[in-house]
Every structure is written in C-alpha cells, then in structure tokens.
Amino acid sequence: MKLLQHLVLALLLFATPTFIIAQDIMPPTIPWNGKSKELLVDKSEKWVTPFELSDGLESPTYAETMAWIEKLVANSEYLELVTAGTSEQGRPIKLVIGSKNKEFGSDKLSTSSKPLIFFQAGIHAGEIDGKDAGMMLLRDISQGNKIGLLDNANLLFIPILNVDGHERRSEYGRVNQRGPKEMGWRTNAVNLNLNRDYTKLETAGIQAVTEVINSYDPDLYIDIHVTDGADYQYDITYGYVATGGYSPEISSWLSTKFQPEVDQALKDQGHIPGPLLFAANGNDFSAGNVAFSFSPRFSHTYGDIRHMASILIENHSLKPFEQRVLGTYVFLEQAIKSLGNHYAALQKAVESDSNQPKESIPVKFKFRDTPADSMEFLGIASSKVKSEITGAEYVKWEGKPVTQSVPSIFMDVPELSVSVPKAYWVPVEWTDVTTKLKQHGIQFETINEAREVNVELSTVTSFSMGNQPYEGLMRVQRFELDKTYRKLTLNPGSVRVPTDQALGELAVILLEPESVDSFFQWGYFNSIFSQTEYMETYIMEPLIAKMLSEDADLKMLFEEEKASNPDFAKSPRTIYSWFYKQTPYFDQNWKVIPVGREW
Incomplete structure (x- = not known):
C-alpha cells in the first residue's frame, strides 16, 4: 500500500502541469474588419505566406522563413539575399535587398540617386510582426503588382534580427501579447537585449546592423516592435526623436512630410495610428502619457545622433496578430512612397543637421517643469478592482472605447551638456x-x-x-x-x-x-x-x-x-x-x- 502511495505522489510531483494560455484570458478586444484585409491572398496562391496559410494566427520558424524567402529571391531579378552577420549560436542573420535597377552592392546603393530604406524585424524576437508583413510586401513587389514601389526607393530588410531568440519559441513566449501562436524570446542566446546595445555593441545582431548602416548608408531606418502595457484603441503606434534630440531638421521632416501621409494611409486601411504611449503612472493614462528621451543605446535615438531618419514602431500587443501585421504592411508601403516623394527635402534636412554647430551637445535630458499640453486620447474603459489574491488594486480593461483628454509629459529639456x-x-x-x-x-x-x-x-x-x-x-x-x-x-x-x-x-x-x-x-x-x-x-x-x-x-x-x-x-x-x-x-x-x- 505504501509503495502505491509513493508512486501516486511521485506522479503528482513530476507530472507536466497544464497551463492556461494567456491569450485565452486577455482583456476583450474591439472587433476589427479593416480594409487592409484585402492585402491577404487566397491560400491557393503560389506565393501565399505561412502567416496567411495559418489564417493570420502563426508565424513561421527561422528555417521555414528563410526557405520561403530564398525561393522568392531565386524567382525575382529585383531581389538579392546576403548574410549581414552570424548570431552567437551560429545562425546567419540574413538581409534582403530590393532594387529595380538590379544594383545590390553597397557601393552602388550608398551612392544611388534613389533613396534607401532599411527596415528590420525581430530585434525582440517575440515581437515579430515586421517579418510577416515584410514577407507579404516583398511578395507583392516581386511577384504581384507593386514593383512600382521600387521606383520610389531601394530596400534593405532584415526579417529576423535576433535569430537565436526567434528559435527559443513556444506558446509561452510573451504573456501580454495576443499572437502569434508561438512566439520567440526577447533577448538573445546570451540573454542580452539587442535594443539596449546600440552604443556598447556587445551583440552579433547590433554589430550586423551597424555594419549594414556603415556600408549601405540608408536614408530611413525603421525598427519594428510590439509593445506591452496599458490598453488603448490605437493598433499601430510609432515614434521618433521629435524634440530634445540631435537632428532637429530631420525631426521636422518626419513630423511634417512623413507622419501625416503614413497616418492617413493607416486610417484609410482601417487602422488607428498613434504616438508612442507610456502611461505616466505605469497602469493607465489618467496621469498622462510620457514622451521619454531615450538614450542612444536604443535604435531610433542611435539613428537620430547619426543624422539618419529613424522610426520605432510599437504595435499594440493586445490587438490580434493579423491586425498588427496588416497595419505594419500598410506602414511600410506608405513609408516607401513618402520617402520617395520627399527625398529632396530629407536630404536638405540631413545636410543641415550634419553641419550644425558642435560647440557643446546635451548628454542628459530631464522632464519639463509642466506638461506640454493635453492630447485627445483614444483609450479603453477600465476600472480598478481589488484583488482577492493580494489585497491590492489592479486595472481591469473592459474592451469599450472611450475618448479622454490626458496630459502630454515631455522629457526633452537638456539637463547636462558638455x-x-x-x-x-x-x-x-x-x-x-x-x-x-x-x-x-x-x-x-x-x-x-x-x-x-x-x-x-x-x-x-x-x-x-x-x-x-x-x-x-x-x-x-x-x-x-x-x-x-x-x-x-x-x-x-x-x-x-x-x-x-x-x-x-x-x-x-x-x-x-x-x-x-x-x-x-x-x-x-x-x-x-x-x-x-x-x-x-x-x-x-x-x-x-x-x-x-x-x-x-x-x-x-x-x-x-x-x-x-x-x-x-x-x-x-x-x-x-x-x-x-x-x-x-x-x-x-x-x-x-x-x-x-x-x-
């Protein structure tokens, strides 16, 4: 009898527990049926992506992604695939190059009269929307009816930057994110965060990025993420160093030439664009939204100090994966068009910022004494609930849209200059x-x-x-x-x-x-x-x-x-x-x- 009891106890101790998938208990989402769904192709199409085959629920593995891209490149005279670097675990970090003139070398692209856009996905490998959006966009350019996009700009695309983190994938990759079914890991194989590495260059991924930037000299750099945090209506949020940075004329170009066109394109396709959003109190936006001054260890600020127009996309983690991917596609397509339309103005801005006086520069920023202004905020209704587990209050999101007026808190005042x-x-x-x-x-x-x-x-x-x-x-x-x-x-x-x-x-x-x-x-x-x-x-x-x-x-x-x-x-x-x-x-x-x- 005792032997049987011991066996039962052992089975209970060592049995694999069954966990509830977080995506099943997330806050309710607002129903969405945006026009951008028309970008999806039928599953019978030759160049359907793994994302589309899964009804917008899954993202392919590294091997599946590279096999699909290699086949696409082999069937297009306008695409080329090169290795930008090698990860800590020995995986190639691949770079796709797109050129209507079939000029793929860095010597040609860096001196071309046509602008060059560089976008990357999977720097945080669980935040992989840009990979699947980029695959669809490359398909439509090289095999569909959008080859004309390459008249606007040449392309550089890293589909998976953190390739090792991408393969540390499971259904338990990101507890706060609604899809894909399996997600990669935030950090690389040695547990370093690539988007904290732009100044110290300790990771193979960011060493590869700086090599691409130095060799090809892109005009616009886009880093694609998925954010965590509070709920709101916006599905595609993005930002750049708007104030308190090192490239004020480039910032002006982004705010007056680029952003209005991208925002309109997203709205036309059924998406809700917004700025980068960080709740001042860490829970909801009742205390305002904070516009942080990121240091150059982060991608978009690193680009700003190099006088390279740079954008950080943060898709909203609580929106469905399909919605986020399609919004990213719309963003990238319009980014290519807007860069081509306003390239001369961007060149002038870069020249001005590059030649600005350098007697002193700020090395640390602080918050303004008072909020800059209030913003109309497209929020989600919430309530505070007392936890029966901890006794503390927590925010419960109710899935109902509300419009609020919240303070904008800027961190753009130079605190220390040298x-x-x-x-x-x-x-x-x-x-x-x-x-x-x-x-x-x-x-x-x-x-x-x-x-x-x-x-x-x-x-x-x-x-x-x-x-x-x-x-x-x-x-x-x-x-x-x-x-x-x-x-x-x-x-x-x-x-x-x-x-x-x-x-x-x-x-x-x-x-x-x-x-x-x-x-x-x-x-x-x-x-x-x-x-x-x-x-x-x-x-x-x-x-x-x-x-x-x-x-x-x-x-x-x-x-x-x-x-x-x-x-x-x-x-x-x-x-x-x-x-x-x-x-x-x-x-x-x-x-x-x-x-x-x-x-």
Missing part, C-alpha cells in the same frame, strides 16, 4: 574601446610612433556602482569628476578621434564620461578603480615624520585637515592614505579615465 573638444585621445591598450569606435564607423587616426600630447583628463573623485549587472555589465552610477591637464606619452597604436566628422556627436556621447551611454558609464574602464600598489606602516611612519619636518606647508595642511575632519583625525589608516597620496609613490593613474581631450 563642451566638444577638438579631438579625443585613446591609448593603445584600450583596444575594446577603439574596436567599438571602428565598428560604429567613427573615423580616427592611429599613430605609428610614440607621441607626447597635452590633454585634459578626468579623475573620478567619488563613485558608486550598480548593485547588479545591467545587460551583462557593471555600470558606474553616481560619480564626481575632477579635470586636470597632463602631458602623456602615447605609444604606437594609440588613436586620435577628431570631433569634426560626420559622427562627431556620437564620438562625444561614447567618450564623455557624463554621457549616460559613455563607455565609462557602461563599465569599460572599471579596472581604473583598482588600487594595485600599497604602503606599509613601517615605511610610512618614518617617511611621514621626514615629510612634516621638511615641508611646513604640508604640516599646516595636515593640521587643518585634522581640525576640520574629526573622523580623519581618529583614523590612522586614513591618515596614512592621505600622506601616501602626497608622495610620488602614489599611483598617478588611479581612477583616471584614460580618454584625453585635446582642445
């Missing part, structure tokens, strides 16, 4: 930094023989580290700096980074320690915090006595320090350390950030 030097110097030993500068496409001069330079250096006088790793790195958080000039002898292989170049602002963002996305704050110079030479008390006692007897000024400083700082006077170790710092034996490079400014 003066821009003539150049930066990076010693040869900091190879990780120079490698990343090169990957970004930043130009620099490498010296072939030792050179003495007079530069300004920053010494960290106090600091604290993050209490846990962020994106695999230990970031420097609160810190104070002291800036001094010093003559350095730099060895061959050291580099000089001029700021008077196309990516000069990006160089400042990466090399100025006050920048939230600097190599310093990301932790690439953390070894400077280690003190590796020490003093012994049996040496310091007679040395201090000799120093005091020979230097009256030092003795006066010592007495003043004791009088003003009781803790100092009570700590022999602190006293020894204070004197040690007055000697030439003390490490002059301790806590000195090894990036010099040339003025």
